[in-house]
Amino acid sequence: MQVVGWNRDLNCSFNHVSKCPLNRTSWEISVGQFSCNCSGNMLTYHCLATEDGKNLTEGCSKSTLIMQGNCPVFGKEKEISFKSCLSNSLCPNSSYQSNDVYLYPECLNEKRKIYPEVRATKDEYFPIYLIITPLICIVLLVALLMWFIKKRRKRINRLRRCIYRQEMNATLPSELNKIKLLIIGPTSSGKSSTGNTILNKLCFKTGISSSGITFHCKEGASNRFGRNIVVLDTPGFSNLTKGVRRTSLIPDFRSDAVLLVLDLSRFSVDLEKDLQNVPYIFGDNIFDNMFIVFTREDELQRNCISLHDFINTFPDSMLALKEQCHGRIKCVNNLKTGYENTAFVEELVKEIENMKRRNPHD
Ligand SMILES: Nc1nc2c(ncn2[C@@H]2O[C@H](COP(=O)(O)OP(=O)(O)O)[C@@H](O)[C@H]2O)c(=O)[nH]1
Numbered sequence: 022m023q024v025v026g027w028n029r030d031l032n033c034s035f036n037h038v039s040k041c042p043l044n045r046t047s048w049e050i051s052v053g054q055f056s057c058n059c060s061g062n063m064l065t066y067h068c069l070a071t072e073d074g075k076n077l078t079e080g081c082s083k084s085t086l087i088m089q090g091n092c093p094v095f096g097k098e099k100e101i102s103f104k105s106c107l108s109n110s111l112c113p114n115s116s117y118q119s120n121d122v123y124l125y126p127e128c129l130n131e132k133r134k135i136y137p138e139v140r141a142t143k144d145e146y147f148p149i150y151l152i153i154t155p156l157i158c159i160v161l162l163v164a165l166l167m168w169f170i171k172k173r174r175k176r177i178n179r180l181r182r183c184i185y186r187q188e189m190n191a192t193l194p195s196e197l198n199k200i201k202l203l204i205i206g207p208t209s210s211g212k213s214s215t216g217n218t219i220l221n222k223l224c225f226k227t228g229i230s231s232s233g234i235t236f237h238c239k240e241g242a243s244n245r246f247g248r249n250i251v252v253l254d255t256p257g258f259s260n261l262t263k264g265v266r267r268t269s270l271i272p273d274f275r276s277d278a279v280l281l282v283l284d285l286s287r288f289s290v291d292l293e294k295d296l297q298n299v300p301y302i303f304g305d306n307i308f309d310n311m312f313i314v315f316t317r318e319d320e321l322q323r324n325c326i327s328l329h330d331f332i333n334t335f336p337d338s339m340l341a342l343k344e345q346c347h348g349r350i351k352c353v354n355n356l357k358t359g360y361e362n363t364a365f366v367e368e369l370v371k372e373i374e375n376m377k378r379r380n381p382h383d
């Protein structure tokens with residue numbers, strides 16, 4: 022850039038404008054409107070780009086000869102300088118006076134295309150920080166939220182464990198608080214697992230075997246919710262000799278409730294036959310205080326089916342059984358451990374106690 026005009030000491034005003042006049046008529050109107058009688062010097066109206074290319078400025082200065090291919094600009098001290106017009110054929114193609122610049126709109130282009138070095142200022146690039154800053158904020162927010170949720174979940178689990186421990190440490194109840202449960206059902210339906218869930222300890226051996234794992238009745242007890250819960254686990258139907266009555270197979274065990282444990286993923290003709298034999302093996306009154314407990318609730322959840330929807334698919338024989346049990350049907354996931362199954366056991370205990378209250382002589 023070369024300084025070609027100088028008006029540092031002249032007390033004239035300069036205004037930034039959004040547009041410069043681009044033809045003779047409007048230029049002359051601006052000349053008439055803009056007073057250039059500064060400090061007694063006869064100066065000429067100019068409307069030029071500033072040296073940094075950022076603004077268009079109106080002001081008064083001495084008219085200066087600008088050489089071909091250049092555009093006049095206002096320097097930092099409002100002196101007239103020039104910059105090369107690198108654009109194209111629309112650039113000045115001969116020498117001219119700086120106050121005739123309106124003849125070359127390329128020099129007054131609002132987008133400053135005339136000055137590649139000015140055009141390259143960072144303000145004219147897309148402001149990447151406008152994307153990066155909110156992005157960083159979002160990532161930080163998500164991380165904070167996840168940290169908060171994790172912390173909360175930990176606290177809830179700690180609380181649950183605490184409640185669970187308190188429940189476990191409850192003082193041993195008297196005989197009056199005893200609840201006796203008899204567990205029956207087909208082989209491998211999950212009887213022993215359900216017994217363990219109720220007692221909240223590995224009391225009965227579990228596993229898969231076509232002939233069954235449990236061949237003898239086994240009793241287990243545990244203190245839960247301030248009650249002394251006693252469970253009698255029995256062999257599967259296939260290991261109970263048909264034609265032999267309960268009394269000879271199962272020790273004298275006056276249960277408060279019978280849990281008929283069925284695997285909800287296994288409904289077969291064999292099961293229907295087994296169920297028909299239930300009153301013969303266990304006695305005609307077996308249904309009076311019976312709960313049907315379906316294991317593998319996890320399978321229902323995996324298939325997004327509610328217990329209610331599942332019950333709606335029951336065959337007639339099961340509907341009849343449901344009626345006999347007065348609709349007492351429950352569902353359990355024995356894969357859950359400890360306090361995760363607290364709700365199931367607590368609900369079962371409450372329902373058994375309600376049932377006992379309604380039938381005090383049973
Ligand atoms: N996925 C799943 N498997 C279960 C559930 N309950 C029991 N089982 C499994 O079923 C199999 C038989 O269980 P078990 O309690 O020995 O049956 P039992 O012969 O009736 O005493 C075992 O492998 C258990 O792990 C349950 O709720 N969900």
Ligand SMILES: [Mg+2]
Nearest residue numbers: 212213234235
């Ligand atoms: Mg078993």
